[in-house]
Amino acid sequence: MNKKQFDSAVENVILSYSTEVPGSYIWLPYGLEIRNKIFNKFKSIIKKYGYKEFSFPILVNTKNIERQKKVFNFEENVLYVTTYEGNSKDYYLRPDGIMQISYYVSQILKSKKDLPIKLFNVAPIFRRGRKGVEIPSLLSGQGSVMIEGYGFFASKEEALKELEKAVRMTTKIIKEAYLPFVLVRRPIGGNKPVAEINIGIDVPVDKRTLLAVSLYYHGNIYSKPLEMSYLENENKNYPHMISWGFSERVIGLMLWNHMDEKGIILPPSYAPIKLVIIPLFKKNTNEKEIKEYCIKIQTFLKRIKIISKIDESEGYVGEKIWYWIKRGVPLIALIGEEEVKDNVVTVIIRDIDKKVSLKFDTNIKNEIENILKEYSKRMKERAKTRLKEKIEVINSYESLKHTLKEGKIASIGWCESDDCRAKLEKEFPGEILGVNLLHPFNKEVKCIVCGKKGKEAFFARRL
Numbered sequence: 001m002n003k004k005q006f007d008s009a010v011e012n013v014i015l016s017y018s019t020e021v022p023g024s025y026i027w028l029p030y031g032l033e034i035r036n037k038i039f040n041k042f043k044s045i046i047k048k049y050g051y052k053e054f055s056f057p058i059l060v061n062t063k064n065i066e067r068q069k070k071v072f073n074f075e076e077n078v079l080y081v082t083t084y085e086g087n088s089k090d091y092y093l094r095p096d097g098i099m100q101i102s103y104y105v106s107q108i109l110k111s112k113k114d115l116p117i118k119l120f121n122v123a124p125i126f127r128r129g130r131k132g133v134e135i136p137s138l139l140s141g142q143g144s145v146m147i148e149g150y151g152f153f154a155s156k157e158e159a160l161k162e163l164e165k166a167v168r169m170t171t172k173i174i175k176e177a178y179l180p181f182v183l184v185r186r187p188i189g190g191n192k193p194v195a196e197i198n199i200g201i202d203v204p205v206d207k208r209t210l211l212a213v214s215l216y217y218h219g220n221i222y223s224k225p226l227e228m229s230y231l232e233n234e235n236k237n238y239p240h241m242i243s244w245g246f247s248e249r250v251i252g253l254m255l256w257n258h259m260d261e262k263g264i265i266l267p268p269s270y271a272p273i274k275l276v277i278i279p280l281f282k283k284n285t286n287e288k289e290i291k292e293y294c295i296k297i298q299t300f301l302k303r304i305k306i307i308s309k310i311d312e313s314e315g316y317v318g319e320k321i322w323y324w325i326k327r328g329v330p331l332i333a334l335i336g337e338e339e340v341k342d343n344v345v346t347v348i349i350r351d352i353d354k355k356v357s358l359k360f361d362t363n364i365k366n367e368i369e370n371i372l373k374e375y376s377k378r379m380k381e382r383a384k385t386r387l388k389e390k391i392e393v394i395n396s397y398e399s400l401k402h403t404l405k406e407g408k409i410a411s412i413g414w415c416e417s418d419d420c421r422a423k424l425e426k427e428f429p430g431e432i433l434g435v436n437l438l439h440p441f442n443k444e445v446k447c448i449v450c451g452k453k454g455k456e457a458f459f460a461r462r463l
C-alpha cells in the first residue's frame with residue numbers, strides 16, 4: 001500500500017486532514033476511540049515497568065534555551081510564542097520533554113535516596129518541519145502526541161540495566177501494535193553526541209522504514225551541565241540518565257501495515273466495535289421478527305463482553321457492509337429471514353473476507369471468542385511474515401543496489417567504523433539503521449565495505 005492509498009483509507013474514518021494548518025489533522029471520534037484504546041494498553045505496560053505518569057506544561061521558558069545550549073543547540077528547531085505585535089519571545093512550545101524534565105529533576109533531587117526517578121509523560125510536541133520531506137500526516141510526528149519516559153539512576157550499571165528493561169518494554173509495545181520491526185543499536189553520530197548508547201526500533205512502511213521508538217543511555221551528558229546533582233559524603237554526584245520515546249505515529253504504522261485495498265483492518269482488542277449486526281429486510285419479510293432476533297444476539301454479546309452495534313440506518317445492505325468494512329470492524333453479522341428460521345448467525349470475517357454460519361446456541365460464545373483469537377493471531381503472523389519478506393541478506397555492492405531499489409531492508413556486515421558507514425551512505429540512497437540486536441538473519445558478517453570482521457547491520461531507506 002502506498003501513501004495515497006493510506007491517506008484515503010484513514011481520511012474520514014480515523015481522522016480528517018485539517019485544511020487550516022497543513023500537515024495537521026483532526027482525530028474523529030472513531031479514530032480517537034482507537035487511539036485511546038491503544039494508548040491505554042501502552043500506558044498499562046509502562047506503569048507495570050515502574051514509571052509514574054506526570055503531565056508537563058506545553059510552554060517552556062526561553063531561559064531554558066541558554067541551559068540547553070550547554071548540551072546541544074536546537075534553537076532553530078523550536079517554535080516561539082510571540083505577542084500579536086511579534087516582539088516578545090518569552091516562551092516556546094515544547095519540542096520534547098528533555099529540558100523540562102531535567103529541570104524538574106534538578107529541583108527535586110537532593111540525596112541518593114531520591115533515586116531512582118522513573119517518570120513518563122504523554123503530551124504533544126512541536127518542532128519545525130523538515131522541508132522537502134514528504135511524509136503522510138499521521139506518520140510525520142509533527143505536533144503529534146508523544147509518550148516519553150525518563151529514568152535517573154545512581155550508577156551506570158543500574159541505568160544500563162534499566163535501558164535493557166526499557167528495550168523489552170518498548171519491544172512489547174511494538175508487538176502489541178502488531179508491527180513488524182527490527183531492533184538495532186544505532187550509530188552515534190555528530191561531534192557532540194547527546195547519548196552514549198542509542199537503540200532504535202524501525203518499522204517497514206511501503207518501500208522504506210520509519211523509526212518508531214528511540215531509546216538512549218545519556219550517561220552524565222545532561223546531568224552535569226544541567227546541574228542535576230546530589231551530595232553524598234560531601235561529594236557532588238550526578239545521576240545517570242536514560243530516556244525513551246515514541247509518538248502516535250505508531251498508530252499510523254499499525255494502520256498502514258495491516259490495511260488492504262478495502263480499508264483499515266483493526267486488531268479486535270482495539271476495535272471500538274467488534275461486531276456489527278446488519279438486519280436484512282426483503283419484500284414481505286417479518287421485520288419485527290428479524291429485529292427481535294438481532295436484539296437477542298446483541299444482548300447475548302453484551303453478556304460475553306463483546307461490544308456490538310445493530311446498524312438500523314436507512315440504505316442498501318451492500319452500502320452498510322462497505323461502510324463497516326472500511327472502518328475495520330472485525331466481524332459483520334448479517335441477519336435475515338433465513339438466519340431467524342435456522343437459528344444461526346451469519347458472520348463475515350473482515351481480514352480474510354470469509355463468511356461463516358454459526359449456530360446460535362450455547363456453543364456460540366466459544367466460537368466467537370475463537371474467531372477473534374484467530375484473528376489477532378493472524379495479524380501477528382502477518383507482521384512476522386512481512387518482516388521476513390522485507391529483509392534480504394546482502395554480500396555485495398551490486399545486490400545492495402538491487403535490494404534498495406526493491407524497497408527492502410538489506411542485512412549487511414559492518415565493521416562499525418564511521419568511515420565504512422560514510423562510504424556506504426554516500427554511495428547508496430539509504431542509511432545504516434544500526435546493528436541487529438535480535439535474532440540473526442545473516443551468519444556471514446564481514447564488513448561489506450572493507451572486508452574486516454563485522455556485525456550484522458541493517459541498511460535501508462528511511463522515511
Ligand SMILES: [Zn+2]
Binds near residue numbers: 416417448449450452
Ligand atoms: Zn568496514
